[in-house]
Amino acid sequence: MPGGRLTAEDRQRIAEGLAEGLGFAEIGRRLGRPASTVMREVTRNGGPGDYGAQRAQEATRRRARRHRQARSPAPPVGDSSHGRDPGAVRDLTESFAALLEQQGMSRIGARMLACLYVTDSGTLTAADLVQRLHVSPASISQTVAFLEQQGLLRRERVPGGRRERYVIDDDLWIRSTLAALQMNETLAAASQRAAEILGAETPAGTRFGTSAEFLLLVNATFHQVVEQWQRDQADRSAGRGPSARPGSPQVP
Numbered sequence: 001m002p003g004g005r006l007t008a009e010d011r012q013r014i015a016e017g018l019a020e021g022l023g024f025a026e027i028g029r030r031l032g033r034p035a036s037t038v039m040r041e042v043t044r045n046g047g048p049g050d051y052g053a054q055r056a057q058e059a060t061r062r063r064a065r066r067h068r069q070a071r072s073p074a075p076p077v078g079d080s081s082h083g084r085d086p087g088a089v090r091d092l093t094e095s096f097a098a099l100l101e102q103q104g105m106s107r108i109g110a111r112m113l114a115c116l117y118v119t120d121s122g123t124l125t126a127a128d129l130v131q132r133l134h135v136s137p138a139s140i141s142q143t144v145a146f147l148e149q150q151g152l153l154r155r156e157r158v159p160g161g162r163r164e165r166y167v168i169d170d171d172l173w174i175r176s177t178l179a180a181l182q183m184n185e186t187l188a189a190a191s192q193r194a195a196e197i198l199g200a201e202t203p204a205g206t207r208f209g210t211s212a213e214f215l216l217l218v219n220a221t222f223h224q225v226v227e228q229w230q231r232d233q234a235d236r237s238a239g240r241g242p243s244a245r246p247g248s249p250q251v252p
Contacts, residue, residue, distance in 0.1 A: 006033075006041060006060070011053040014038060018048050036104040093118050108135055109143045113152060116168045125158065125165045151175035174226060181219050188215040 006014075010031055017027035024042070025035040042048055045056035093114045100110035111133050116124055124132075126140050133140075144166055147153045152172050155164045191212035198205035 008057045011056050015053040018051055112143055122168045123165045125163055151179035184215045184219050188212045
């Protein structure tokens with residue numbers, strides 16, 4: 001079932017696709033799955049040259065048993081401050097993390113972001129995350145670097161100490177969108193340059209030129225959306241809306 005767990009039949013079809021020399025995207029298309037799902041499945045089970053359906057199925061069963069036997073993560077900070085049900089918050093955190101993972105985020109990145117997202121403070125230290133996610137400090141550090149690069153969190157010093165804490169706020173998605181737009185601009189410029197080198201009228205040059213046009217159109221549209229959002233936020237800050245949320249990132 002698309003979106004659910006891979007079955008033994010799915011794994012057999014992945015093995016057959018690899019034997020045919022198909023890429024992850026084509027195998028995923030045939031399965032009705034994201035290419036990232038196929039890539040993760042193959043990578044953690046021997047890689048393209050050593051993937052076996054039966055071996056992967058057995059490894060998945062072993063991991064599932066270890067997961068069931070593992071101690072459940074502690075409830076996120078702040079889940080009882082408003083009379084919330086800790087179990088319901090934990091289920092929410094896990095389901096939101098699963099959704100982020102389905103969108104292509106790494107498992108630890110998805111769990112870290114979800115854990116931060118459900119806290120009222122929007123802040124946790126590395127020690128907090130190690131305790132809740134049951135992973136090493138090194139894994140936390142590596143994942144933070146990626147999430148920070150994507151604009152999904154920021155780090156700051158704990159007042160009066162040397163420890164860092166990781167912070168998200170109401171504008172994390174707008175920052176992430178702006179980071180993606182900057183990447184689009186870089187890709188569009190590279191595509192335009194490629195079209196010039198290959199020849200704008202050639203098939204390869206046309207491919208790059210069309211890609212550049214699309215990326216620039218996407219950016220122009222999203223910049224309008226961001227500007228509208230910032231106007232709405234300014235209205236709220238001035239008392240013309242339901243709430244005030246100062247400090248929204250500015251469109252570059």
